[in-house]
Amino acid sequence: MTTAPPRPQRITLADFHEAARAVLPADAYDYLEGGAADERTVRWNAEAYERLALLPRVLTGTSGVDTRRTLYGTELPSPVLLAPTASHGLFHPEAEAATVRGAAAAGALTTVSTFSTLTLEEIGAAATGPWWFQLYVQRDRALTADLVGRARAAGASACVVTVDTPVTGLRERDLRNGFALPSHGTPANLAGVDGAADRDNSDPAHRGIHDPRIDPAVGWSDLEWLRTVSGLPVLAKGVVRPDDARRAADAGIGVWMSNHGGRNLDTAIAPLTMLPAVADAVAGRVPVLVDGGIRRGTDVVKALALGADAVAIGRPYVWGLAADGAEGVTAALRALHRETELALALLGAPDLASLTPDLVRPAR
Numbered sequence: 001m002t003t004a005p006p007r008p009q010r011i012t013l014a015d016f017h018e019a020a021r022a023v024l025p026a027d028a029y030d031y032l033e034g035g036a037a038d039e040r041t042v043r044w045n046a047e048a049y050e051r052l053a054l055l056p057r058v059l060t061g062t063s064g065v066d067t068r069r070t071l072y073g074t075e076l077p078s079p080v081l082l083a084p085t086a087s088h089g090l091f092h093p094e095a096e097a098a099t100v101r102g103a104a105a106a107g108a109l110t111t112v113s114t115f116s117t118l119t120l121e122e123i124g125a126a127a128t129g130p131w132w133f134q135l136y137v138q139r140d141r142a143l144t145a146d147l148v149g150r151a152r153a154a155g156a157s158a159c160v161v162t163v164d165t166p167v168t169g170l171r172e173r174d175l176r177n178g179f180a181l182p183s184h185g186t187p188a189n190l191a192g193v194d195g196a197a198d199r200d201n202s203d204p205a206h207r208g209i210h211d212p213r214i215d216p217a218v219g220w221s222d223l224e225w226l227r228t229v230s231g232l233p234v235l236a237k238g239v240v241r242p243d244d245a246r247r248a249a250d251a252g253i254g255v256w257m258s259n260h261g262g263r264n265l266d267t268a269i270a271p272l273t274m275l276p277a278v279a280d281a282v283a284g285r286v287p288v289l290v291d292g293g294i295r296r297g298t299d300v301v302k303a304l305a306l307g308a309d310a311v312a313i314g315r316p317y318v319w320g321l322a323a324d325g326a327e328g329v330t331a332a333l334r335a336l337h338r339e340t341e342l343a344l345a346l347l348g349a350p351d352l353a354s355l356t357p358d359l360v361r362p363a364r
């Protein structure tokens, strides 16, 4: 009898990154990893965490750490969520079904992209844990309302509206590779929308830069409309400015700070840099989430210390998905969770509420 070879030990998110790189076709890997233009913002997102040092408290008499966080009434064992990422079929044959199962096994909440490979109904049927729906508002508002209604019926408990993508960024890796999303077919939820139409430059109103599957002309009134039409909590994803954050909070809309993982506007600021000012503007009225460049438990605690209620990761859980399917998603989340617990313990912080700004200073 032959036994299966032992799976290589993957301890850090970087280990999952290497495994994903080894297994993915080059163009899918580039789509996943890539940022816009010179990828400065991709680097800045990570560097923003590297530039901060921690000031641990000692002799706090702490034993055991509590990393639970409640968001919109859902208690999560960890403050780390899965950010929405498109087209999981590019990364694993079980696509989003593997993602939601893997996340649920770690107790984590998944945000499902409008551009998922599977339908919202298929994902809802596979989900055994909480999930939110990420919406790209459609030019057709009836279709938009239909998408949100389907998501809710399938089990989504919040609607995350992406507000930083009136156009997609200049993804030069994809251009060089001749890669267009999705290479394997139409995103299932947008089956009736022709994704190629805007490549026809004859329509001067669009000038060929817009994706017909994303309405560029979304405004604040659309978010308020979505709150009414969905009956769900609504968050705006892609906020980095305190004035926008204040406006969202005034309207009861959650603030998800992001620059889309550096994939849209290159040289856009790292959200972490703006987090203290945004947290100040929001003043606890709505949840503040932040994503971009989070790769270590120490990154998680820095974001929470500076005012985030929770954080989200994008590429890292997709590395887990590509490497080992649902199990890889679970293992990647567990690795980050363990690091987060260790960071809290070493900081002398018994729980997330004791992560306060005095724990963080510029490293130099």
Ligand SMILES: Cc1cc2nc3c(=O)[nH]c(=O)nc-3n(C[C@H](O)[C@H](O)[C@H](O)COP(=O)(O)O)c2cc1C
Residues within 6 Å of the ligand: 031, 032, 033, 045, 083, 084, 085, 086, 113, 114, 115, 134, 162, 237, 258, 259, 260, 261, 262, 263, 291, 292, 293, 294, 312, 313, 314, 315, 316
């Ligand atoms: C492959 C990929 C696809 C993405 N697709 C979406 C999407 O469909 N909707 C969205 O709002 N954000 C999308 N994002 C952005 C993520 O939600 C998130 O903001 C970003 O990945 C966070 O940065 P990180 O990858 O450094 O963790 C995508 C990111 C990646 C890497």
Ligand SMILES: CC(C)CC(=O)C(=O)O
Residues within 6 Å of the ligand: 086, 115, 165, 168, 181, 260, 263
């Ligand atoms: C279809 C794309 C707009 C998905 C996306 O947000 C991304 O690739 O960053």
